[in-house]
Amino acid sequence: MGVIGRAAVAASVVVACVAPVAAPAAARSSRSGDDRPAVSWSVEPDPTGIAGERTGFGFVAAPGDTIDDTVRITNLGSTPVELDLYPADVVLGDGATIDMTRAADATEGVGDWIELPEDRVVVPAGEGVDLPFELHVPEDAAPGDRTGGIVTSRTTRGEDDLGRDVTTEMRLVARVQLRVTGAVDVGLEVSALDVDFEGSANPLGTGRATVSYVVTNTGNVRTAAGQVVRLRGLFGITGREATLADVPELLPGASIPVRVEIDGVRPAVRTTAQVVLRPRVGAVGDGEGPMVDEVTGASSAVTTFPWALVLVVVGLALGWWWRRRAHRRRIARAVDAALARVGAPDADGDAPVSPASRSGTTSDGCTRDTASSGRPVAPGSTRSR
Numbered sequence: 503m504g505v506i507g508r509a510a511v512a513a514s515v516v517v518a519c520v521a522p523v524a525a526p527a528a529a530r531s532s533r534s535g536d537d538r539p540a541v542s543w544s545v546e547p548d549p550t551g552i553a554g555e556r557t558g559f560g561f562v563a564a565p566g567d568t569i570d571d572t573v574r575i576t577n578l579g580s581t582p583v584e585l586d587l588y589p590a591d592v593v594l595g596d597g598a599t600i601d602m603t604r605a606a607d608a609t610e611g612v613g614d615w616i617e618l619p620e621d622r623v624v625v626p627a628g629e630g631v632d633l634p635f636e637l638h639v640p641e642d643a644a645p646g647d648r649t650g651g652i653v654t655s656r657t658t659r660g661e662d663d664l665g666r667d668v669t670t671e672m673r674l675v676a677r678v679q680l681r682v683t684g685a686v687d688v689g690l691e692v693s694a695l696d697v698d699f700e701g702s703a704n705p706l707g708t709g710r711a712t713v714s715y716v717v718t719n720t721g722n723v724r725t726a727a728g729q730v731v732r733l734r735g736l737f738g739i740t741g742r743e744a745t746l747a748d749v750p751e752l753l754p755g756a757s758i759p760v761r762v763e764i765d766g767v768r769p770a771v772r773t774t775a776q777v778v779l780r781p782r783v784g785a786v787g788d789g790e791g792p793m794v795d796e797v798t799g800a801s802s803a804v805t806t807f808p809w810a811l812v813l814v815v816v817g818l819a820l821g822w823w824w825r826r827r828a829h830r831r832r833i834a835r836a837v838d839a840a841l842a843r844v845g846a847p848d849a850d851g852d853a854p855v856s857p858a859s860r861s862g863t864t865s866d867g868c869t870r871d872t873a874s875s876g877r878p879v880a881p882g883s884t885r886s887r
Contacts, residue, residue, distance in 0.1 A: 542579045543625065545654045545676045548572035548632050559652075559678040560786045561637065569637040573652050573676060575623060576630035584624045586655040587633070589616035590675070591648075594756050602651055602675055612650025612678050615639060637680065645684025646722025647784070649753055651675040681723065681786050689721035690749075690779050697733075697775040699767065708768050711742075713775045714761040719752035724784030726751040729777065731762055736771040751784045 547556040548571070561569050577583050590602040591613035603609055605621075617636045625631050635652070655673045662668045695715040713731050727749040733742040744764045752758060767773065 540579060541581075541583055541656065541672075542577075543583055543585070543654065543674065544576045544578060545652065545674050546574055546576075547676065548574045558676060561679070562681045562683060562786050563637075563639045564683045565639055565643045566641045567639045569639075570634065571637070572632050572634045574630050574632050575625055575654060577625040577627055580627050582624055582626050583656065584622065586622055586653075586657070587618055588621060588653055588655075589613045589618060589635075589650060589678075590653045591650045592677075592753065594753065600753070600756075602653060602673070605653075605655070609650070611648040612637070612680055615648075615680075616650070616652065616678065618652070637678070639680070639682060643682045644722070645682050645686065647724045647754060648680045648682065649677065649724070650680075651677045679724075679784075679786060686723055686783070687721040688723060688725055688781050688783055689719065690725060690727055690752075690781050691718045691720045692716070692777045692779065693718060695775065695777060697773070699769070699773060701769055708766045711764045711767045711773065711775065712761070713764065713777075714759065715777055716757050716759050717749050717752070717779065718757040719754050722754050724751050724753055726782045726784065728780040728782070729760070730780075731764065732776045732778065733764060733767055734774050734776070735768065736773075742767050748782075749779070 547559055549555040559571060559573075563569055575585065575587075586605065588605045589609070589612065590604070590607075591609045591611045593601045593603055595601055603613055615638050617638065619633055619635065623631055623633065653673050653675050655671055657669060657671045659667065659669050693716050696713070698712045699709055700712070701709040711733055713733075717727070717729075719725050729746045729749055731744045731746065735741065742764055744762060746760070746762055749758060749760070
């Protein structure tokens with residue numbers, strides 16, 4: 503046989519054919535507005551079975567092993583209840599959601615390997631029924647985890663407030679976890695890693711980085727993980743690190759999206775986000791499974807240019823340049839004015855133009871040319887130079 507441990511897993515209630523596997527240990531259904539008593543039952547391992555009191559089934563077995571156990575169904579109501587009974591496989595949904603196969607669905611794992619003595623049972627009010635079952639592990643079963651359950655189902659038919667026919671199915675599941683011995687492959691993969699940055703209007707302020715990614719269990723055993731997101735700026739300067747809530751236990755092949763916002767990130771031209779996972783193998787018995795080597799996920803970078811600070815610096819530089827240019831122009835004008843007063847060429851090498859430098863005729867008929875000596879020149883005479 504090869505039974506090594508048990509895992510405690512709560513049963514679940516499902517209305518309208520949805521069957522998550524973590525819920526109260528007992529299913530209860532009541533219909534307001536009618537006189538029928540509420541229906542309530544529970545399904546769980548036989549507490550007097552091979553491992554004492556349990557809330558779920560968990561087995562470790564080798565290929566070819568056969569496991570014998572007992573499931574107990576208890577009627578918690580005041581009237582007898584008739585239930586359908588069948589084994590089922592877990593079906594992966596979007597994200598980390600799961601469902602259970604229905605009675606008419608094909609199964610290929612635990613749902614195919616469990617044999618129940620009956621497919622329908624009537625449980626008297628206030629009493630319980632114990633049903634032995636067998637789990638046969640095929641000789642060619644691959645190593646790794648299989649998850650399924652023993653499903654109890656009750657279907658009722660009636661009408662809604664508009665007179666339409668309504669069929670409601672309540673399913674209560676005792677989950678069965680099986681680990682087939684052999685090579686254990688623990689694998690978690692980070693994909694679709696993306697990082698966005700939202701800066702601040704404060705030039706010296708920090709911003710917010712939003713990191714999103716998908717974690718996928720690529721191994722063959724149930725695996726949870728601690729997770730840390732690290733942010734690093736250009737050349738490793740500055741940095742932030744955020745420790746997130748653990749990735750919940752993922753079945754092989756299951757994925758879950760993760761999104762986290764990290765405040766207090768300084769813009770450092772280019773910021774790189776890196777995800778680090780610390781996997782933990784799911785336990786088959788009580789307690790937690792072992793930790794394994796950490797996994798460094800993919801990294802992604804985003805431009806985190808400090809635009810507000812850059813605009814401030816550019817504005818200051820333009821202001822300094824404008825003030826310097828204006829100052830130089832004022833100085834040049836002052837120099838030109840001073841040179842004009844002493845009759846010297848201005849800063850551009852041009853002769854100054856002033857009232858004293860204009861040519862004209864004096865009252866005695868002489869021509870005044872102050873550009874050379876400032877003395878009048880008699881008509882027809884030539885000034886020697």
